[in-house]
Amino acid sequence: MSDDTTAYESLADAHGGEDRWAFGTGFDDPLAGVDTTVPPGVDPAALGLMCLALGDDALVMSQRLAGWCSNAPELEDDVALANIALDLLGQARLLLTRAAQADPSLRPAEAPAHIPDEDALAYFRDPAAFRNVRLVELDDDGDFARCIARLFLFSTWRLAALVWLVDSPDPVLAAASAKAVTELTYHREYAAGWVVRLGDGTELSHQRMQDALEWAWPCVNLLFGSDLSQGNLYAEHSEFIGVLARVLATATLSEPPWEWAGSSAGARDGEHTEALTELIADLQSVARAHPAATW
Amino acid sequence: MVSTTVADARAIAQTVTDPELPMLTLHDLGVLRGVRLDGERVIVEITPTYSGCPAMAEMRSDLAARLHNAGYRDVTVRTVLSPPWTTDDITERGRQVLAEHGIAPPGPAPRRGPGPVPLALGVRPPAVDCPLCGSADTELVSQFGATSCKSLHRCVACREPFEHVKAH
Numbered sequence: 001m002s003d004d005t006t007a008y009e010s011l012a013d014a015h016g017g018e019d020r021w022a023f024g025t026g027f028d029d030p031l032a033g034v035d036t037t038v039p040p041g042v043d044p045a046a047l048g049l050m051c052l053a054l055g056d057d058a059l060v061m062s063q064r065l066a067g068w069c070s071n072a073p074e075l076e077d078d079v080a081l082a083n084i085a086l087d088l089l090g091q092a093r094l095l096l097t098r099a100a101q102a103d104p105s106l107r108p109a110e111a112p113a114h115i116p117d118e119d120a121l122a123y124f125r126d127p128a129a130f131r132n133v134r135l136v137e138l139d140d141d142g143d144f145a146r147c148i149a150r151l152f153l154f155s156t157w158r159l160a161a162l163v164w165l166v167d168s169p170d171p172v173l174a175a176a177s178a179k180a181v182t183e184l185t186y187h188r189e190y191a192a193g194w195v196v197r198l199g200d201g202t203e204l205s206h207q208r209m210q211d212a213l214e215w216a217w218p219c220v221n222l223l224f225g226s227d228l229s230q231g232n233l234y235a236e237h238s239e240f241i242g243v244l245a246r247v248l249a250t251a252t253l254s255e256p257p258w259e260w261a262g263s264s265a266g267a268r269d270g271e272h273t274e275a276l277t278e279l280i281a282d283l284q285s286v287a288r289a290h291p292a293a294t295w
Numbered sequence: 296m297v298s299t300t301v302a303d304a305r306a307i308a309q310t311v312t313d314p315e316l317p318m319l320t321l322h323d324l325g326v327l328r329g330v331r332l333d334g335e336r337v338i339v340e341i342t343p344t345y346s347g348c349p350a351m352a353e354m355r356s357d358l359a360a361r362l363h364n365a366g367y368r369d370v371t372v373r374t375v376l377s378p379p380w381t382t383d384d385i386t387e388r389g390r391q392v393l394a395e396h397g398i399a400p401p402g403p404a405p406r407r408g409p410g411p412v413p414l415a416l417g418v419r420p421p422a423v424d425c426p427l428c429g430s431a432d433t434e435l436v437s438q439f440g441a442t443s444c445k446s447l448h449r450c451v452a453c454r455e456p457f458e459h460v461k462a463h
Contacts, residue, residue, distance in 0.1 A: 090347025
């Protein structure tokens with residue numbers, strides 16, 4: 001009997017009083033039935049770390065954007081931000097699942113055995129084990145310009161990096177990247193449109209967009225602290241700078257000064273700001289309080 | 296008596312509809328990639344429209360349940376990630392059904408070469424014909440609609456809002 005048949009039967013029994021784990025069911029594996037063998041020549045530990053880093057970026061950014069749900073200035077933006085958060089959550093699920101398949105030692109020991117890998121990684125790691133960039137963890141404090149500045153910088157960088165992973169020797173990472181590129185193209189367009197609208201708007205909106213850019217700016221160098229684009233770091237960086245310059249010029253905003261000295265020290269090393277601790281505590285509160293919860 | 300031809304199993308799988316666009320079958324949407332038999336087991340392959348598509352689990356259970364009810368005891372639904380789904384996979388019939396339900400069908404999906412993706416700053420996507428009155432005088436309200444795969448539009452001629460499946 002296949003796993004999927006088991007899963008079907010568990011669903012069919014849902015009304016028969018059979019309890020199920022609250023944070024995932026047999027149906028939820030985003031890679032159900034995908035050939036998940038790590039190809040020869042690919043270092044499983046390196047692949048695991050790359051998927052973990054990209055998955056953590058997406059998970060934390062998704063959680064930050066989810067905080068905007070019902071708080072955006074217009075209904076359309078509420079829907080847009082929720083859609084973007086959902087896309088990133090989907091990317092996180094594929095990437096975290098792949099990370100634990102490639103390197104099973106990434107799965108936290110304290111996660112109950114029946115929980116899928118993606119949930120084990122999301123709900124049972126301490127903040128120090130997260131490998132996301134600092135940009136995504138900052139608390140924008142309900143400031144829409146900050147939300148947009150961060151989303152623009154993040155999606156521009158992520159798109160510039162992931163286009164190179166479409167050709168990854170790992171077929172799962174390649175396929176996940178190919179889907180992500182299409183999605184990130186929309187995310188970047190949405191954010192860039194708002195950067196221009198606010199930057200080239202009123203005196204007040206211009207100043208607030210400029211302030212927001214400077215708020216996020218100290219985290220920009222760290223985006224390039226580790227090579228996630230398979231040897232294309234230079235091309236990734238050039239692409240980022242080119243898009244940034246074009247959007248800021250159109251938005252009549254000034255590019256804050258780059259400070260390169262020691263710039264990438266501290267990238268993805270597990271050192272985080274207090275903001276991540278709070279975000280993770282919120283994200284994990286139910287799973288940690290009720291590790292055997294069922295519904 | 297359980298039928299055991301691939302054609303029978305495929306015909307059943309092709310009747311399953313999309314949870315979010317229930318006027319469309321998974322076949323019309325291009326999400327159903329293949330149906331085959333391996334002995335007594337039916338193997339169904341589906342592909343997600345978006346990474347975060349929350350409907351995948353429901354699609355899997357609907358396919359398994361429909362085939363199960365038709366007498367196939369052993370059903371495996373597999374996810375295929377490559378090649379990624381595009382709106383070009385929507386069938387001609389699927390496009391007609393979308394339009395009949397007031398949802399403007401997608402044009403050809405953009406083709407992308409290797410390397411960086413150009414930023415379309417200030418470039419409005421081509422106007423979408425209104426599926427209700429046929430006018431080409433329409434405007435984009437938002438790139439993101441009720442689901443990730445749809446955008447929101449407004450017809451200037453008949454004043455009606457409508458959705459559009461984004462070419463993707």
